[in-house]
Amino acid sequence: MSKIIDGKAVAAAVLEECRKEVEELKSRGVTPGLAVVLVGSDPASKVYVGSKARTCAELGIHSEKIEMPAETTQEELLAVVARLNADPAIHGILVQSPPPPHIDEAAVVRAIDPAKDVDGFHPENVAKLALEDQTGFVPCTPAGCMRLLKEAGVETKGANAVVIGRSMIVGKPMALLLMAKGSDATVTVAHSRSKDLPGICRQADIVVAAVGRPEMVKADWVKDGAVVIDVGINRVEDASKKSGYRLTGDVDYEEVAPKCAAITPVPGGVGPMTIAMLMKNTLISARRTL
Numbered sequence: 001m002s003k004i005i006d007g008k009a010v011a012a013a014v015l016e017e018c019r020k021e022v023e024e025l026k027s028r029g030v031t032p033g034l035a036v037v038l039v040g041s042d043p044a045s046k047v048y049v050g051s052k053a054r055t056c057a058e059l060g061i062h063s064e065k066i067e068m069p070a071e072t073t074q075e076e077l078l079a080v081v082a083r084l085n086a087d088p089a090i091h092g093i094l095v096q097s098p099p100p101p102h103i104d105e106a107a108v109v110r111a112i113d114p115a116k117d118v119d120g121f122h123p124e125n126v127a128k129l130a131l132e133d134q135t136g137f138v139p140c141t142p143a144g145c146m147r148l149l150k151e152a153g154v155e156t157k158g159a160n161a162v163v164i165g166r167s168m169i170v171g172k173p174m175a176l177l178l179m180a181k182g183s184d185a186t187v188t189v190a191h192s193r194s195k196d197l198p199g200i201c202r203q204a205d206i207v208v209a210a211v212g213r214p215e216m217v218k219a220d221w222v223k224d225g226a227v228v229i230d231v232g233i234n235r236v237e238d239a240s241k242k243s244g245y246r247l248t249g250d251v252d253y254e255e256v257a258p259k260c261a262a263i264t265p266v267p268g269g270v271g272p273m274t275i276a277m278l279m280k281n282t283l284i285s286a287r288r289t290l
């Protein structure tokens with residue numbers, strides 16, 4: 001039987017570390033602050049923004065939730081970012097993705113002060129990750145995946161890791177973290193144009209699935225004893241649920257789990273880690289002001 005990597009428990013431990021650190025920072029005169037900007041009223045984004053603010057409140061982190069209407073112009077949004085860049089009470093700024101289509105998201109990310117870019121999406125922080133320069137910010141989801149591997153005692157050194165997905169939010173930074181000195185994995189990055197994806201995955205000691213396709217990774221894609229990190233969060237219709245849907249990952253958990261040495265479930269795996277690592281990044285930013 002495989003070992004289930006309990007993301008909820010690891011995230012709770014990370015948040016407990018954060019709580020202690022907030023106390024320590026406050027005792028030194030710094031109250032960490034996070035600003036979350038939401039443009040429009042996408043229901044999933046509202047839920048994410050709400051839970052980020054709630055987590056801040058639980059930890060004693062000052063948070064500012066800025067909700068702007070869907071018609072907000074690029075200039076109005078950039079003005080808010082500029083105000084937050086200049087606000088010494090704010091150590092982390094994030095603009096919830098996706099903004100409405102008329103907003104140039106890349107330009108907004110570039111406008112955030114890299115020293116407050118706790119999402120780690122600013123080009124300066126992307127470069128620092130590639131350079132293995134520790135003074136940047138690591139994107140929260142892949143940072144959470146690395147923490148889960150560590151807590152599960154997974155040896156990455158010399159391991160063959162296959163990352164499925166090459167997004168700037170998950171796939172690419174995950175590959176950089178796995179191959180960085182200290183992690184020392186041999187990394188293959190697969191995507192929608194990769195040939196023989198099942199064959200590529202079968203070589204892997206560690207599979208990280210960040211695709212957005214429900215239950216794509218099947219049992220015959222995974223070798224016996226592999227470790228599987230499922231980043232995917234997909235809504236699939238399920239008439240037996242009151243909501244009419246259930247959440248599932250990119251991995252066919254029922255099939256794959258019995259073959260693995262360790263696997264993350266969905267929900268309760270990578271998901272809870274993302275917010276926890278966002279809190280960590282906010283505290284890193286606050287500490288740097290000391």
Ligand code: NDP
Pocket residue numbers: 141164165166167168169170171190191192193194197210211212213231232233234270271272274
């Ligand atoms: P993107 O859509 O930005 O990227 C998906 C990647 O998967 C792309 O590189 C794409 O390839 C690749 N892909 C798509 N279809 C296939 C296929 N059939 N075979 C191989 N590769 C394929 O998604 P994200 O990276 O933002 O997110 C991925 C998943 O992770 C989603 O389910 C998302 O909801 C979830 N997620 C979860 C988070 C969490 O907190 N747990 C946080 C962020 C995301 P190509 O580049 O060629 O198009």
